[in-house]
Amino acid sequence: MSKLKVGVIGAGSISELHMGSYKNNPDVVMHAVCDLNEQRARALADKYGFARVYTNIAEMMADTELEAVSICTWNNTHADLAVAALNAGKHVLVEKPLSTTVEEALRVQEAVRRTGKQVQVGYVRRHGANTQMLKQFIDNGDFGEIYYAKASCIRRLGNPGGWFADKSRSGGGPLIDLGVHMIDLCWYLMGRPKVKSVSGNTYYKLGNRANVQNLNFYKAADYDASKNTVEDMANAIVRFENGASLMVDVSFSLHAKENEVSVRLFGEKGGAEIEPEITIVTEKYDTILNVTPQVNSLKLNVTEAFQNQINHFVSCCLNGTTPDSSVDDGVEMMKILCGIYESAEQGKEIYF
Numbered sequence: 001m002s003k004l005k006v007g008v009i010g011a012g013s014i015s016e017l018h019m020g021s022y023k024n025n026p027d028v029v030m031h032a033v034c035d036l037n038e039q040r041a042r043a044l045a046d047k048y049g050f051a052r053v054y055t056n057i058a059e060m061m062a063d064t065e066l067e068a069v070s071i072c073t074w075n076n077t078h079a080d081l082a083v084a085a086l087n088a089g090k091h092v093l094v095e096k097p098l099s100t101t102v103e104e105a106l107r108v109q110e111a112v113r114r115t116g117k118q119v120q121v122g123y124v125r126r127h128g129a130n131t132q133m134l135k136q137f138i139d140n141g142d143f144g145e146i147y148y149a150k151a152s153c154i155r156r157l158g159n160p161g162g163w164f165a166d167k168s169r170s171g172g173g174p175l176i177d178l179g180v181h182m183i184d185l186c187w188y189l190m191g192r193p194k195v196k197s198v199s200g201n202t203y204y205k206l207g208n209r210a211n212v213q214n215l216n217f218y219k220a221a222d223y224d225a226s227k228n229t230v231e232d233m234a235n236a237i238v239r240f241e242n243g244a245s246l247m248v249d250v251s252f253s254l255h256a257k258e259n260e261v262s263v264r265l266f267g268e269k270g271g272a273e274i275e276p277e278i279t280i281v282t283e284k285y286d287t288i289l290n291v292t293p294q295v296n297s298l299k300l301n302v303t304e305a306f307q308n309q310i311n312h313f314v315s316c317c318l319n320g321t322t323p324d325s326s327v328d329d330g331v332e333m334m335k336i337l338c339g340i341y342e343s344a345e346q347g348k349e350i351y352f
C-alpha cells in the first residue's frame with residue numbers, strides 16, 4: 001500500500017499531538033507544515049521531520065504531492081481552510097469545532113459531497129480506548145435504551161486568553177471550546193439521536209478572573225488580561241426526537257470549589273461514567289453493581305486517543321472510507337452549539 005503524504009496547518013499547541021501521532025504511523029510521510037508564524041512552523045518541521053515549510057496557505061494547497069492535512073488553527077479559519085484543502089483535492093482532519101457557524105459547516109459539507117474527499121472532525125474523545133470499550137457494551141444492548149446523559153467540564157480559573165478569549169476568532173468561550181467535546185461524547189454514545197430542541201444560558205459575570213493571585217493556570221502565548229469577549233460559563237438542556245435528553249454545563253470561570261470533568265450516561269438496564277474514570281453501573285439479582293473494568297487506564301489517555309484518531313484518519317484516506325467523525329456529525333454539532341448560543345441570547349427554547 002502506498003503511503004500518505006500529510007501536512008499540518010497551524011503549528012501551535014495542539015498540532016504537536018497530531019504531528020507526533022503522524023510520525024508514529026508507518027503509512028505516513030511527513031510532507032509539509034504551514035503557519036502564519038514562520039519560526040514556529042520551521043521549529044516543528046525540524047522537530048518532526050516535515051520536508052517543506054509554508055507560511056502561505058495558497059502555496060501549500062498548490063503542492064500537488066500533498067494528499068491530506070490536519071487543520072490546527074483558530075476556530076474561525078477552520079471552514080475556509082477545509083474548503084480550500086478539499087478544492088485542492090486533499091483529505092482533511094479538522095480540529096474541533098468544525099466551524100463557528102452552521103452556514104460555514106454547510107459549506108464544508110457541500111465541498112465534501114462535491115470533491116469526494118474525506119473530512120474527519122477532531123472529536124478525539126471518541127477515540128479513547130474506554131470510549132470504544134463502552135460503545136461495545138452500548139451497541140450490544142447492555143444498558144438498554146440510554147435516555148439521559150449529563151456532562152460537566154468546569155474550570156474555576158481557566159480562561160486561556162489569546163484567541164480563545166476573542167469571540168471573533170474562537171466563535172465563543174467554554175461552550176464551543178469544551179462543550180463541543182462533552183456534548184459530542186454523550187451524543188455519540190447515545191447513538192447520535194436526532195436533535196429536537198435546545199435551551200441554554202450563557203453568563204458573563206466573572207470575566208477571566210485575572211485578579212486571582214497564588215493559583216497558576218494555562219495561558220495562551222498571546223494572553224492579555226484586558227481582552228476577553230467570551231462567556232464565563234454556559235449550561236444547556238438538549239432534547240432529542242427519541243425522547244432522550246442531555247444536560248451539560250461548562251465554564252472557564254466559576255466560583256466552584258474545584259475543577260471537574262464528568263460524563264455520565266443512564267439507560268434502562270444500566271449506566272456508565274466515562275469521565276473522570278470509567279465505571280459501569282448495573283443491577284443483577286436485585287442487587288446494584290458498580291463495576292470497575294480492568295483496563296490499562298481508568299482515565300482518558302489523551303496521547304493514545306490522538307494516536308487512534310490519526311490512525312483512523314490515515315486509514316480512511318488510504319482506503320477511501322468515510323471517517324467515523326464525519327462532516328455530517330460536524331454539521332449536527334454546529335447546529336446544537338449555535339442553537340444553544342441563540343437560545344441564551346433570546347431567552348427561549350430553540351426548535352429544529
Ligand SMILES: NC(=O)c1ccc[n+]([C@@H]2O[C@H](COP(=O)([O-])OP(=O)(O)OC[C@H]3O[C@@H](n4cnc5c(N)ncnc54)[C@H](O)[C@@H]3O)[C@@H](O)[C@H]2O)c1
Pocket residue numbers: 009010011012013014015034035036037040057072073074075077095096097122124163177220
Ligand atoms: N482536541 C483537543 O482536545 C484540542 C485541544 C486544544 C485545542 N484544540 C483545537 O485546536 C485548534 C488550535 O488550538 P491551539 O491550542 O493549538 O492554538 P494555538 O494558538 O496554540 O495555535 C494555533 C496556530 O495556528 C496558527 N494559525 C492561525 N491561523 C492560521 C492560518 N490561517 N494559516 C496558518 N496558520 C494559522 C497560529 O499562528 C498558531 O500558531 C483550535 O481549533 C482548538 O479548538 C483541540
